[in-house]
Amino acid sequence: MTEQVRLEDFILTKKQKEFERDFFKGSEHYQRWEDVEFGRVWENDRRFTVEAEDILAYSAGVGDENPLFSDAEAAKSGPFGGLIAHPIFFTPIVFWLAGDEGPLSWLRTPGAINPGGVYEMFEPIRPGDTLRSRAHVKDKWIKRGKRYLTYEVDFLNQDDTLVVRLQATLILPTSKNDGTHQF
Amino acid sequence: MSTITFESVQLNSHLPQLVRRIDQEFITRDAVASLDFNPIHVDPVWAKKVNLLGAGTTIAHGLCTVSFLASTVTDWCYASGGFITRIESKFVAPVRPGDTVTCSGEVMELHPRDDGKSFVVIELLAKNDREQTVAWAKAFVRLPSQR
Incomplete structure (x- = not known):
């Protein structure tokens, strides 16, 4: 039997409310594998201003109760002097900044599969940070009939x-x- | 919990394991937290229809599994001031509703530095309850020094 789990029951933050959750909607405008351009560094006007609620919602979503990521008051006496984001908090940031057309919109492609990646963290992300993205394509290839795309x-x-x-x-x-x- | 410093870490020592039970509610909650609403994660009817990776079920986000592996490290050393600077990850099998994921880690390399940036490399493994590896990762972790 299909489990009846409603997305709406888990919405906690302003960004989660605003975000377009239907990945089929407008999917004809997503950049496709065959249309990916090399050699271009791509930026857009989108920004992710980090609110404490974004950090708290992410750690709750992945089941992490470490007070450094989930308790602003307790985190003040920790080694970072305040709340910081879980290391994998870049996930909602990249989806927020990607948009629904042009480079990175491929992230929204229904059925896209993530086989792995390399993630580098230089500074902890804190409430009040405003983040933007800069992206470029590194490679695309076909292996065993599957189409891969690697981007930074x-x-x-x-x-x-x-x-x-x-x-x-x-x-x-x-x-x-x-x-x-x-699909 | 004892304080973790670079000097206190033994090569081949193991991190405490982390266990997460996955069901559709967990996957959907993570989808909202991640803003990744790909139907392969949140739409069991569509997932059954496309049968993308066999078994015809939804799958958990790969980055959700990476978050568990990262939490294995952060539970261990972040209260001491540790910091993950790099994670290399590979997903080898899908995590499905009903799976229990157990994450383990072993310190494989010690990198002493004089500039306060000593770091260790930890190999991390995520297995399901059938003892099948679902993901592995290598985490580079900067640790405070006693010196």
């Missing part, structure tokens, strides 16, 4: 300091109507 995303804060760098890979479904592996 830098997150810079309000001081233009690099805080996180992702080297991420996705296996993307074929999007042209060639009769194979299409």
